[in-house]
Amino acid sequence: MKSLLTMDQLSTEEILAILHEADEFSKGKTWQPENQTFVANMFFEPSTRTKCSFEVAERKLGFQVIPFDAGSSSVLKGESLYDTVKTLEAVGVSAVVIRHEKERYFDELKTIHIPIINGGDGCGHHPTQSLLDLLTIKQEFGRLDQLHVAIIGDIRHSRVARSNADALTRLGAKVSFSGPVDWFDESIIKQGTYLSIDEAIEQADVVMLLRIQHERHKMISSLTKEEYHQTFGLTLEREKRMKKHSIILHPAPVNRDVEIASELVKCNRSRIFKQMENGVFIRMSVLKRAIQQQNEGEKIYETHYKKRIAN
Amino acid sequence: MKSLLTMDQLSTEEILAILHEADEFSKGKTWQPENQTFVANMFFEPSTRTKCSFEVAERKLGFQVIPFDAGSSSVLKGESLYDTVKTLEAVGVSAVVIRHEKERYFDELKTIHIPIINGGDGCGHHPTQSLLDLLTIKQEFGRLDQLHVAIIGDIRHSRVARSNADALTRLGAKVSFSGPVDWFDESIIKQGTYLSIDEAIEQADVVMLLRIQHERHKMISSLTKEEYHQTFGLTLEREKRMKKHSIILHPAPVNRDVEIASELVKCNRSRIFKQMENGVFIRMSVLKRAIQQQNEGEKIYETHYKKRIAN
Amino acid sequence: MKSLLTMDQLSTEEILAILHEADEFSKGKTWQPENQTFVANMFFEPSTRTKCSFEVAERKLGFQVIPFDAGSSSVLKGESLYDTVKTLEAVGVSAVVIRHEKERYFDELKTIHIPIINGGDGCGHHPTQSLLDLLTIKQEFGRLDQLHVAIIGDIRHSRVARSNADALTRLGAKVSFSGPVDWFDESIIKQGTYLSIDEAIEQADVVMLLRIQHERHKMISSLTKEEYHQTFGLTLEREKRMKKHSIILHPAPVNRDVEIASELVKCNRSRIFKQMENGVFIRMSVLKRAIQQQNEGEKIYETHYKKRIAN
Structure with a gap:
């Protein structure tokens, strides 16, 4: 069994x-x-x-x-x-x-x-969400090792951040984290490296955004949605500074203009529907x-x- | 597509x-x-x-x-x-x-x-409700043109009155309307002719009753259900004045004894279950x-x- | 039909x-x-x-x-x-x-x-619950006649007690009842014999427990769940006094430690999952x-x- x-x-x-x-x-x-x-x-x-x-x-x-x-x-x-x-x-x-x-x-x-x-x-x-993330990355790059994956957002309430970080590390990838610090967990942080949102987006091969779990906690820290987007989200401006071949993942449903600018959901880098x-x-x-x-x-x-x- | x-x-x-x-x-x-x-x-x-x-x-x-x-x-x-x-x-x-x-x-x-x-x-x-109405009429009379179809009741809130009237007119039928005047719409009325309930029922080949949308508006004008039935409904008495071969349609669910007398739901003229x-x-x-x-x-x-x- | x-x-x-x-x-x-x-x-x-x-x-x-x-x-x-x-x-x-x-x-x-x-x-x-009870008994003993079936518990609110008692009697079984007297029904009692819980459990070939319908009546007489279990339930202690080959039936869902001790739900005598x-x-x-x-x-x-x- x-x-x-x-x-x-x-x-x-x-x-x-x-x-x-x-x-x-x-x-x-x-x-x-x-x-x-x-x-x-x-x-x-x-x-x-x-x-x-x-x-x-x-x-x-x-x-x-x-x-x-x-x-x-x-x-x-x-x-x-x-x-x-x-x-x-x-x-x-x-x-x-x-x-x-x-x-x-x-x-x-x-x-x-x-x-x-x-x-x-x-x-x-x-676990099936983690596995489909891994498959999407592997199909894109032909491998999982020696890739830099940045996991960004609501780490504490995410069902996939922890297990993805662990599996990716085991499979040879480098994992970093970004987002509001009060959503971070000691146990997570020690698995990778904390980066500012701009460092994460500029360095990663895979920008893995997490969903803000409105249904699990009412407040996005003390920020409004717009403030969150500007401070920690993938804005149109930030997308331009991503590496040439890097891709965007999001487990969906997407909070448009919070984790990611609405226009980017279906952009060339997005693998959200491929996921x-x-x-x-x-x-x-x-x-x-x-x-x-x-x-x-x-x-x-x-x-x-x-x-x-x-x- | x-x-x-x-x-x-x-x-x-x-x-x-x-x-x-x-x-x-x-x-x-x-x-x-x-x-x-x-x-x-x-x-x-x-x-x-x-x-x-x-x-x-x-x-x-x-x-x-x-x-x-x-x-x-x-x-x-x-x-x-x-x-x-x-x-x-x-x-x-x-x-x-x-x-x-x-x-x-x-x-x-x-x-x-x-x-x-x-x-x-x-x-x-x-649209599939409109099409099934058309099919039921066509199966009955072998044609759609030169038939008189009376659409009776809550025209304003009906999803089918408008499109049925339009389609029937395009296909050569004559369409008339009946029911409480405050449920009528200028755009509808100009497509056909307004008739009193008794004229409509006596002249039509097809008596197409509409459902009163209790879930969309709480009041049936200012009438009680019983008053509505007597004033605008297909009563047992009115059914007797229908033309020999004319039929009754209703999209269901039926409000029994409001749009139509309960005994008529399964009468010989009724095509409600055929619909x-x-x-x-x-x-x-x-x-x-x-x-x-x-x-x-x-x-x-x-x-x-x-x-x-x-x- | x-x-x-x-x-x-x-x-x-x-x-x-x-x-x-x-x-x-x-x-x-x-x-x-x-x-x-x-x-x-x-x-x-x-x-x-x-x-x-x-x-x-x-x-x-x-x-x-x-x-x-x-x-x-x-x-x-x-x-x-x-x-x-x-x-x-x-x-x-x-x-x-x-x-x-x-x-x-x-x-x-x-x-x-x-x-x-x-x-x-x-x-x-x-009726399909009654029939599956009968099938489970018949598979166990190869027959339905000359068996003693004790039906125990909430007779008044049960959908199966009455029809099981009647069908078992028609098929040649002896039926007795047990449980709180205020849950009994004249019409039921005259079909069989009322026994104390200890008599019922010691004499029956089939101990048929009924579910307490919490959703139908809020109070279990005036007893707490624990009191009900001790007074009318199949406790670990009572199970030991059952006849060697006798079996336990329950229509489920089981209220564990009310009608039956939790440990007995999957015991050797239990046919609950077989049902x-x-x-x-x-x-x-x-x-x-x-x-x-x-x-x-x-x-x-x-x-x-x-x-x-x-x-």
Whole structure:
């Protein structure tokens, strides 16, 4: 069983294998399991792109997607997440994708027997987002090592800053950070180097902007949106000082004219929509990994099934 | 790319072609695209029949329908409609159906590269409803010209009154209007002739009742429901004075005993459920038109794709 | 047309036929209708397991499931349940599953022409839950007659206590009841025998616990949860006094440490997750029965169709 909960559970070899397979999917490779396969997407927080991206990936793999609406589920009757997932397992679902506002919600799901794909846990992790960022960079430059990636913005509340920084460093890239200092975390800063916004933008091969999580904290420090944009955002003026081949990433949804000038969202350097395209291929790769393992493990599984389902 | 946003963008030839194909679908014709095709239904307002009708049409055409729930989408995080649709385009959706409370919401979507099917915009347009009305009339009488169609009720807030009147006139029918005068619009009235409710019902071949939009305006003028029914509704008594072969249309949901006596909803003259049946065939026709064009344009599309997705 | 609304509409022969076919499905039997078949699940109350179970069953039978979200349907515009179901019928849906808070909601749907599967009506009935309970008992003991089944807990608000008691009695089992006396119903008590909780647990072959419906009545009599557990619940201590081969059933979601000690939910005697598995097979059996009949009746149906859809 191959769940995917956090980036740090993956070895660099595993990361590269997932990226490789996703790249093949992007070039038209197809794969489908032999038997009818059910999955469910349990999104307890709003999402368009992650949820739709998983849905498209799942259907490209020929899966049957069982609708799960958190707002009309038995969670309203007080059922625990564990019992809800266990229910889906019992009715025949082979894997679940979960987004949940609680950090490390998956710690209470350790005895679940089907793979869990983490679609985002609070301010914690979002591994498929990290992987699609890596794929987009690798497709652009043909490599991940010896690149300078500047991660800019709301580091503290970001689900991807930490795991991206860690994975990029492991894969040989140089990582630096920029943004309002009160959004910084000791543990993050020691992984890279803090740069002023202008240094970051002029030196980086990859300008990775983070989304300001209005839904997680009401105030952008003490700055107005306009002040934030001028002080820490990618303005039209700053974009002109980027290196010739450097690119812009943003996990979206974009706060236009806050993190980035609205006109730059679709500029030549922007890979924001490319990231969304790649999200589908990454999720196909991650889901195939989960389900294929599952099927290969099925003989053993069936032997123990009756006992396990009862336990 | 063949979006369908308003009736007036369609020539009479195009209208007749859509009706013809829908009629063929009603007789058992099938069509499916060669490749796996994803669509999304983005309904920002309540709907049962339009949404379910599109869903059935899409699956009859073999499409994969990606669930989109406005209430749990990133629109809640403040994402614009443009960015949301652009996201769906990026993850591989080939067409979107949109219902939105904002009139002409589609004006901000002009640079989207996938077809948009308007499932209703505020008090503006609802072209597939207009088309299914036309199909139902044409199936009944074998023609649209030289028929007298009386459109009765809440003209001002109706998404179909205007476009139906225009299309019917272009196709050779005579259109008249009836209902409370304060719900009338200068622009409408000059297209046809105002008749008293009794004149309208006695003269029309098609009595097209409109729904009172309780959700759009709380008061039915200054009348109670019962007073409205007696003054402007299709009562049991009025139905008896209709011409022998004339029929009743209503877009539903019906306010029973307001626009129409409850007993008449399923009477011999009523084509209300026939309209719902025809809705599926019209939507199949409109979606085929959108997707087929899309595929035929695909070579050109692929050439420009990388550039366009970035722009 | 074979709706399934209540257990008492089924003869014992019909019950046994449904169980037999479900058991075959559990052993790998497959069946799919010849033509593309649309169904809709109309859940007006929260549900995870029943809804997901129907979804999986429907897809195993190759049905196309049309999404229906009560919260964004025209019911919000005041449309009646009858008109909503009639709409689904008109757009081509072949069967509907309905869960509704109103007891006997189906009485107003008598003139609907497609089968209705009751997924729970208020405190009334929940026939597929009853059938899956019966299947789980039959699989365990190879028979239903001459077994002692103790039904324990919130009898008054239970959708299954009444119909299970009745069906078990008809099938030759002995039924007894236990729990707080103020939750008992004269009509129930006369069907069986009231036992103290300790008698019930020591004598029964099947300990069938009911869920305390927190969402239906706020107070558990005058007891705290802990007091309820000690007085009427299946404690760790009581489980030890159960007969050697006796089993535990619970419709779930479980209130852990109220009806049953948390540690017992997955114990060797528990068939709680087995019940969920069986739910899928029972629903396949019930849906096949509904749709197969439907297709066999289709010739007659088509002849009368135009007339009927208008009526």
